Amino acid sequence: MTAPEPVERTPGPAWARRRAAARRAWGEFTRHRAGVLGLGVLVLVIALAALAPLITDADGVDVTRATGGRLEPPGGRYWLGTDESGRSVLLLVLWGARISLLVGLSATLLSIAIGTVVGILTGHFGGWGSALLMRLTDFFLVLPSLVLAIALSTVIGPGVGTIVLAIGVTSWPSAARLVRAQTLGVEARPYIERSRALGGGHLHVIGKHVLPGVLPLVLVNTTLAVGTAIVAESTLAFLGLGDPVAISWGSMLRSASNSGAVTAGAWWYLVPPGLAIAVVVLAFTLCGRAMESVLNPRLRER
Template sequence: MSATWARRRAAAGAAWSQFTAHRAGVFGLGVLVLIVMLALAAPLLTGADAVDVTKATGERLRPPSGQYWLGTDENGRSVAALTLWGARISLLVGLSAALLSLAIGTVVGVLTGHFGGWGSAVLMRLTDFFLVLPSLVLAIALSTVLGAGAGTIVLAIAVTSWPSAARLVRAQTLTLEARPYIERAKALGGGHGHIIARHVLPGVLPLVFVNATLAVGTAIVAESTLAFLGLGDPVAVSWGGMLRTASTSGAVTAGAWWYLVPPGLAIAVVVLAFTLCGRAAESVLNPRLRER
């Protein structure tokens, strides 16, 4: 067992060394770590009163100044504080939706690739059905039926985005099932649970990890879109909700660019950072890309 863990630690160290060789990936990881730290420290940096409408003391749509670095919103609250607090909801919803989507897709992909048969055919036809549906329209319909809220957005994004992960995992599972060591495990009497847990999942997880880094950015964009359309939690502060409030409160016509730029730029930076990390991780875990 110790030898196995030693090999795993050596492999993890080699993968980290290859990842750090990609400057763009390291830059993206640094940006993500900084944003997560700022989001976690938001209560310490600004306090909960900074986003409380009833305790706002600033002027309406005040431009950036020494007191308010990013100006104020229509209620006199600090846009900088709103951006920090909005990172908490946007990152939480994006990560939760991506993980739930990948969990569903991984289970469906592994089961359909390993077992086959009529059950696999039914699941794949269900996957094709969700693939052809407009994901945004389906997410809007689910959010409308289930009611506005962060949990509803997580469920709506996960339900509409798992088919692509399922197809990727199924293709990788079929490739692994044809490997000699899995054929040998079957010949030696290995059961379905043993083969899936000891051989299929370890070979599939690197692909799932890479897909997760890319899926989080997509989920954050989807969350911001649904919140902008008014389907998010009306009480919680999020980047998409800030953009919606800015558009409906007259900030656009008033020329209050400081109310629009911070949340929009934050969304773009986070999605770009996740994309850079995903590309770097993909080049590390994919030998063909590493050779190039």
Template sequence: MTSTTPAAITWRRRRAAAATVWRQFLRDRGGVVGLVVLVLIIGLALLAPVLTDAAGLDPTQATGGRLQPPSGTYLLGTDELGRSVLLQLWWGARISLLVGVLATLVSVGIGTLFGVATAHFGGWVAAVLTRATDFFLVLPSLVLAIALSTVLDRGIFAIVLAIGVTSWPTTARLVRAQTLSVESRPYIERAWALGAGHLHVIGRHVLPAVLPLVFANTTLTVASSIIAESTLSFLGLGDPSAASWGTMLNSAMLSGAVTFGAWWYLLPPGLAIAVIVLAFMVCGRALESVLNPRLRER
């Protein structure tokens, strides 16, 4: 027997909406291909400790020659310390994805908080938060992230913090616009008339309507965060003890891989960054076209 309680009805509607979104997403071939690529890369990154030996990343245990070209033993050759480039590429996916996801969570969390508060409360609260958002929008986010990375102790979480606290204004503006649209609807006015408070309106009405669009924007933000992490690591501001794709490019530059013609040391991390960023982008665009009412109408 089907339950008719309000909570059960709400969950049935949400499951039906999620199923509809999934069916519409599957119609986008680019989004499906991007999702398959992401699942494959994330799966390989998670299985790295099971399928490979992390000891191969230790320079003291390297057995290959310096900048050795691809061979049967080293499929992608070796670096300047004799370590497998393929092994570094595999483990580097873990760091790049970890930093990208964590920085995105920080960025989206701050942006959602600022966006909802700016649109909901108005008055002096909106004025202060809008000025703060405009301040971060004017400043180049990469330059600010570089400045923060040089001040903070070098490490993964310093990179996460530097990227997260400099890349949230875009999300804040998106959430603010969506919140203003939601709060102009009649059922919000009825909620206020019935005595609803700020927490009830935000938690029960605003956030459920805003979060789908935030989720679509999150996939795009992950791609930007991965590029930012790779850029900071390439500039030598990442964690030198952690293998990431940006760190690999930095090491290749410092070791003279270009001079030696060691393309196997330069191309794999660069292509990996391009592939995963492209996969996140096409998935994000596909989700945005499904979840954004304006794009869906077009």
């Protein structure tokens, strides 16, 4: 007897529809020049940050191996000058992007995950448990998130993980509110009632209907929240609540302030990290606005 020939599995119509929808979304996204520009800037910055150990010498960020002069102005040897220890500011900006982007993305994912879970649970189940969660959300929403992050960082101790945790656990209420409103809108649709009438349980309704309905909003909110998280990380690092050894854009601004770069007129030590923060935050905002226009038909019609 001969072995049966393997049957080639072809993708079903659902996958074909998803690929077609993804192509349409990408085509709509490319129509937004600002969004494409922001995406290009983000790809460039992320690539430079990821390849920093390969394209630069890690010894250059070591204080004990610095070869430049103190606050040396830009020139042929150091394009963006040096810091108070004689290290290249350009090299510090490249390596600082790694910590700033890592903390911003990690804190955003943590806050969005908490907000999504809380928003879906409160919108789907209701009852006294949901009311209690929403009162807790209102409590965190009223208090300034930066003040809470500073207090939490002070209690736990300085460090990169502390900043991620501080930003993540204090910036989720806005995401929870948005996801809850979207969940209530999805729950009111007729196919949810049909799914329940056919025996669909809570996990089926949430996994098959509610979660796909709120994912576009979560994706857009994630893109827009990364910029806020990067600014918060820079603020906490500037206040000295980050890892004193790690190099980030916020710690560079703190070092520039403490070393007297302002009074010495060393603009090349202050402008590059500040400009990097502004450019990356603007790039994330442009991408988020473009994605919001793509995923929201009302905005697309406007």
